[in-house]
Amino acid sequence: MRKTYFILTPYRSILQSHKKFKKISTVPPDQPCILAGSKFANHSLLMANKITDRKDDYSQWYLDVVKEAKLADHSPVRGSMIIRPNGFALWENMKQALDQMFKDTGHENAYFPLFIPKSFLSKEAQHVEGFAKECAVVTHSRLKSVDGGVEVDPESRLDEELIVRPTSETIIWDAYGKWIQSYRDLPILINQWANVVRWEMRTRLFLRTMEFLWQEGHTAHATEEEAVEETRKMLYVYKTFAEEYMAMPVLTGVKTESERFAGAVDTYCIEALMQDGKALQAGTSHFLGQNFAKAFDVKFQDQDGEHKYVWATSWGVSTRLIGGLIMTHSDDNGLVLPPKLAPNQVVIVPIYRKDEQREAVLNYAQPIIDELRDKGISVKLDDRDNFKPGWKFAQHEAEGVPLRIAIGPRDVENQNLEIARRDTLEKSIVPLGGIADHIEELLESIQADLFNAAKQRMDDATRTVNSYEEFKEEIENGGFIWAHWDGTAKTEEKIKEETKATIRLIPIHEDDPVPGECIVTGKPSKQKVLFARSY
């Protein structure tokens, strides 16, 4: 007896394209779907693409990509994540490039402790206010066993409670106070790679987690000019890193007072635009003035014999960059990685039927692997026998490997191979001769194309408006919007409440800015500022 099944509308093209299901009836697109209960309800072809399309649900897509690319998992504790090997390898590559850039600009690495005495947090008034609401506090030092379980031992209460660092300015400036006496001790240019904890209400993998990994640079200078220069220098280090390594174009500028880092005089930032039209603050560099020097009483004796407060900066980028990377390049098939950061730049998938073919294919592949590795290109040979080539293709695409090489008996015979680009999904058959050079060029071109595509997208989504009406309409379409603003927090707040858009940055002008009138109040505006809805 033959049963008739009905295919769910969204899946009909998938199933119909497969020979096995050719004869199955389909429901017209506007009819309700029936399939539950049939043998095919959970068929692998329907489950095959586990990644939600971006157009259907962007945040679900993001979560699917993180999961399918095996970047991170949720941990049992709310808001914290397990960074899996794929995700951590990415972070290590970012870290390596940034670390070199910091060293090239004269910085040294050091490590300051995780725990900060509670009293330190109260020393800088603005700083306290900014971070007080999101600090984890250690109050006890012991547990005790209680019938099979454990509970906090009330007798182990700490005399001075400890704060798990949300950032390290306080503990670092306490130390700098001991290190600095003379102008000869300056500047101090230190960076640290660390984890920090901020007790967030709402979290998202990589973009906002309670614990995250980052680097924080903390520098001390004799003069204001030097500190401001340092702040800006590191901002451009971040911009260079974002654009050259991540292939993620960014805009630079200064934050408004309401968006400024707690305790800073000026906060500089790099802002990127994600595919869904929302902005992401990808890195910050703060000019701290003498705020922390005063709070921790850090003075130096200058050449003129005077005792003066030290000038400070701090700057940081975090694992949030991984979130930015995902939302800049990835597509409905999964992660797309820029070659300069990809843990594996090339994956080789052998195709064969018989053992002789397997051997011939692997023998053919080995010199290619050697040649690529000699050029410093990272290659993975996926010779696992328990997965089909098609499965591997899909999996490596989900994981974002920039280039895939497929080698089968046909290629061995014809002395060529098939190369597929992850960014464009284009496949081509290329000759074996000069393959390493060809791949090196392809990787460079993928890196450049990813940046150009992202730049084009950002430029297309960046407009200027001249009235609040126009602003309200345009902001609905996402993207960056330049508009005049009267410079008051009140107007900024009104715009935020009415449109959910915030001022992402005030540009740093090399030449004189063009004045105008605020789109809300009509009052004088020194220059246009950049608005967007943001993460």
Place this chain on the structure above:
RNA sequence: CGGGGAGUAGCGCAGUCCGGUAGCGCAUUCGCUUUGGGAGCGAAGGGUCGCAGGUUCAAAUCCUGUCUCCCCGACCA
């Protein structure tokens, strides 16, 4: 922290309304056939149904509490 949704095998889900001792697909193990876009057939293994209480002869299912995730708000990198 407020409103909404969810948690059942490694993964994705059905079963919950109406209580009767757990099922499907993928994955895993074995065998044979396969391998250029997520292979096929046959057999096998795997789950204290998020956790803790309660109601009941009987709980994945009903009740209470709690944890975690997702979405929307308030807060922030």
